[in-house]
Amino acid sequence: MTQCYIQCDETLPVKCDDCDWTGTAGQTEMISDIQERLTPGGVVPAGQCPECGALAYPIQDGKEAAKPDDSDDPQQPELVELARSVFADGSDNDIEVDDDAALSHGNDGIWVQAWVLLKNDVLRENGLSNPEAPFDDEDEKDEEEASA
Numbered sequence: 001m002t003q004c005y006i007q008c009d010e011t012l013p014v015k016c017d018d019c020d021w022t023g024t025a026g027q028t029e030m031i032s033d034i035q036e037r038l039t040p041g042g043v044v045p046a047g048q049c050p051e052c053g054a055l056a057y058p059i060q061d062g063k064e065a066a067k068p069d070d071s072d073d074p075q076q077p078e079l080v081e082l083a084r085s086v087f088a089d090g091s092d093n094d095i096e097v098d099d100d101a102a103l104s105h106g107n108d109g110i111w112v113q114a115w116v117l118l119k120n121d122v123l124r125e126n127g128l129s130n131p132e133a134p135f136d137d138e139d140e141k142d143e144e145e146a147s148a
């Protein structure tokens with residue numbers, strides 16, 4: 001077990017993610033096994049709730065800070081697989097779903113975060129450019145072939 005103490009303003013108002021405990025960051029406990037409890041891109045907790053041991057997050061503007069939405073759905077891997085078979089597999093390799101895709105539960109379904117690729121030719125058609133694109137001389141080649 002590892003323990004981690006997040007350095008922050010000890011008077012920061014915080015709220016437990018699980019029970020109704022609220023207090024200040026200074027009242028929270030060190031976080032056990034933090035590496036198993038954080039999500040990349042998620043909000044960093046201030047500490048661990050002294051009441052129940054769940055993570056306690058800073059309260060911002062009187063309401064709870066945004067936390068990683070329903071990413072702890074136990075069906076997450078199956079949802080990612082399903083999203084891939086429904087969308088990505090039939091796509092022109094321009095839709096991808098990450099293994100750790102974020103989820104958002106709605107009344108009419110579950111949103112699964114995905115990537116859509118704007119290909120270089122689509123960018124060009126719309127007057128946009130991709131700084132990472134290799135120099136593309138296909139158009140010139142076509143012209144050369146046509147005139148040869």
Ligand SMILES: [Zn+2]
Pocket residue numbers: 016017018019020021049050051052053054
């Ligand atoms: Zn708690």
